[in-house]
Amino acid sequence: MTRVVITGAGTINPLGHDVASTRAAMKSGTIAIGPLELEDVERLTVRIGAQVQGFDPATRFAPQSLSLYDRFTHFALVAAREAIGQAGLSFDDDLSRRAGVVLGNSGGGMQTQDDAFRAVYQGGKTRVHPFTVPRLMSNAPTAHLSMEFGLRGPSFSVSSACASSNHAMAQAAAMVREGLADVMLTGGTEAMLTFGGIKAWEGLRVMSQTGCRAFCATRDGMVQGEGAAVFVFENYDHARARGATILAEVAGAAMTSDAGDIVMPSQDGAGSAMARALQNAGIAPSDVGYINAHGTGTRANDKVETAAIRSVFGRLADDIAVSSTKTMHGHLVGATGAVELIACLIALDEGVIAPNAGWREHDPDCDLNIVTGGARQAKVTATLSNAFAFGGMNAVLALTRA
Amino acid sequence: MKDLNDHIAQKVIGILAAQALVGVSSVRLDMQLSDLGLDSLGTVETIFAIEECFDISVPFNANDPAAGGADLSTVSAVIETVRNLVEQQAA
Structure with missing residues (x-):
């Protein structure tokens, strides 16, 4: 079977504007969650989040492009440029036809929607910006990646709420395996920290006012983040032939559906996704050294995810390091699995497990080998990255060391 | 405990009955919300x-x-909670 490897990585997220700064922040347990700075914040009850700070699009994009881009497209382009740069790829006519883009996203161009609706509903305006539709459409970032790098193979966006980017990466890996493309740009992007975006989340009553303390007895909900991560998934033989540096192998992936509740997670759905990812990757449970958990910090997710991990790994789970890096960068919704894959790369190529930051107190319902009190050294040859979404849609990726 | 047949109680019971898809006569004061078939989403x-009805x-x-x-x-706890919040609102 065709093997799939990662030859480039890029990101912009609350922890950093590139992979190097994100790696450093993850290893040091930096928490990027803080008071939200946005218009009308005083009308929100949820006033904390993990925002991308100090990012000025005008320094990254040409003026004529800026009016076409929502914030989630900014993030995707910044991440993709870094990933392509690291991969050292240039696309000639032949390769450009065998290269595409699959990105995950949940909310679309939320800032564009917010601004346009505010203008017509609250501001009494009679018109919105003419590029409102091409800015807000969910496939806009995917399209701009395809256009910027001249990728003419298959491109589309994937939407499965909090699992969007894992579904996207699973799909991209499958396409390379199937021979539909030699190179796929994949990952996710999200920019939902807008007044309307946060107001919508407030309604569900699952947001924390204090921070994301996944797997902790004192956890009281999730915290939203924003940003993007994009990876270059490449046919192994193609990467070898051009002498590319291989960051990790995408050994396998699996996707399952709970077919149950629209918001409550399912042990069976989550567990079967992990079990089938191992099977798809051809690795044994005992090979796994690190699980990047979905770990949202809600009462329900962390308890169900713990039970699911136990159901798959049994007592082996005692020796498998588990952390949720959402404790640091927040929940990036449709981009979260992509940013979290960086923690898997750190585990595989640096031998460092990023911590489950902010954890205070043991919860018998979360009886796992949680990485508390700072990063941990470990020799890891295989990792899982979990994403379990509203809608009961689960996607798990298995990476192995290059 | 104050009179549970006042308008606040009647409105709260009406909301609960509507959410639970039962008649108001099926709602008893000692019932838990789960007894009415309200799960976590139903509770939210x-x-x-309630917040929209009472502006609280x-x-x-x-x-x-x-x-x-x-x-x-x-x-009955929900009714008392609403009553307290309405009084705080008025104060």
């Missing part, structure tokens, strides 16, 4: 309906229902 939607804000986090100080354990 019920609180929203009910402190409630689904991750830790006890944390906000709003006792929603039974139908």
Whole structure:
């Protein structure tokens, strides 16, 4: 079977504007969650989040492009440029036809929607910006990646709420395996920290006012983040032939559906996704050294995810390091699995497990080998990255060391 | 406990009955919301309906229902919680 490897990585997220700064922040347990700075914040009850700070699009994009881009497209382009740069790829006519883009996203161009609706509903305006539709459409970032790098193979966006980017990466890996493309740009992007975006989340009553303390007895909900991560998934033989540096192998992936509740997670759905990812990757449970958990910090997710991990790994789970890096960068919704894959790369190529930051107190319902009190050294040859979404849609990726 | 047949109680019972898809006569004061068939989503939607009806804000986090100080354990507790919040609003 065709093997799939990662030859480039890029990101912009609350922890950093590139992979190097994100790696450093993850290893040091930096928490990027803080008071939200946005218009009308005083009308929100949820006033904390993990925002991308100090990012000025005008320094990254040409003026004529800026009016076409929502914030989630900014993030995707910044991440993709870094990933392509690291991969050292240039696309000639032949390769450009065998290269595409699959990105995950949940909310679309939320800032564009917010601004346009505010203008017509609250501001009494009679018109919105003419590029409102091409800015807000969910496939806009995917399209701009395809256009910027001249990728003419298959491109589309994937939407499965909090699992969007894992579904996207699973799909991209499958396409390379199937021979539909030699190179796929994949990952996710999200920019939902807008007044309307946060107001919508407030309604569900699952947001924390204090921070994301996944797997902790004192956890009281999730915290939203924003940003993007994009990876270059490449046919192994193609990467070898051009002498590319291989960051990790995408050994396998699996996707399952709970077919149950629209918001409550399912042990069976989550567990079967992990079990089938191992099977798809051809690795044994005992090979796994690190699980990047979905770990949202809600009462329900962390308890169900713990039970699911136990159901798959049994007592082996005692020796498998588990952390949720959402404790640091927040929940990036449709981009979260992509940013979290960086923690898997750190585990595989640096031998460092990023911590489950902010954890205070043991919860018998979360009886796992949680990485508390700072990063941990470990020799890891295989990792899982979990994403379990509203809608009961689960996607798990298995990476192995290059 | 004050009179449970006043207009606040009647409105709350009406909201609960509507959310639970039962007649108001099926709602008893000692019932828990789960007895009415309201799961966590149903509870969140019920609180929203109460907030809209009375123009109040009910402190409630689904991750830790006890944390906000709003006792929603039974139908009569919900009525008392609403009554207190309405009085605070007026004060």
